Amino acid sequence: MGNRNARDLSDEDRVLWNLVARSTKPLKGRAEVSAGEPPQNLTMDEVLSSGIPSEKAIATAPDKPKPRQVVTHSFDAPTRDKLAKGRLPIEGRVDLHGMTQDQAYSLLLSFLSRAYAGGIRYVLVITGKGSSSGGEGVLRRAVPAWLKTAPFRTLVSSHDHAARNHGGSGALYIRLRRHK
CATH class of the missing domain: 3.30.1370.110 (Ribosomal Protein S8; Chain: A, domain 1)
Structure with missing residues (x-):
């Protein structure tokens, strides 16, 4: 894939990046990345693993009402x-x-x-x-x-x-x- 600039992204890549960017929060002490500039050399494993909170964060998180769970089913x-x-x-x-x-x-x-x-x-x-x-x-x-x-x-x-x-x-x- 190599190094790509934001202007080199296809519309599909830009849509995907915006979906990923909206679902993330910056790490403590880090600046927020704007949705127009995708980070370089980011693998899918890093994208998927970045949304999983650590056990310590789960234990100290305040209780919030859980959003409605969207479930997928098998076909009848x-x-x-x-x-x-x-x-x-x-x-x-x-x-x-x-x-x-x-x-x-x-x-x-x-x-x-x-x-x-x-x-x-x-x-x-x-x-x-x-x-x-x-x-x-x-x-x-x-x-x-x-x-x-x-x-x-x-x-x-x-x-x-x-x-x-x-x-x-x-x-x-x-x-x-x-x-x-």
């Missing part, structure tokens, strides 16, 4: 069958084959954000089944975990493995929340 059998048989349209699809986790995460978040904004309800995400040496694919394991994290929970209502004709265990059906 009739909905999954309708998708598999083509009676419910799959309005979008994205293929994450051959991407690194960072690339796949950015593309998936951007794709789902645009689909949600466009009022799309059902999409297919192709992760691949993994290596031919029998190992389970990294993206195949990671994508369902990502869908349970904060940036995705507001977009995704439910997800489930796709039917064989849509990629089987190497793909996921995703139902997006209704756009308000």
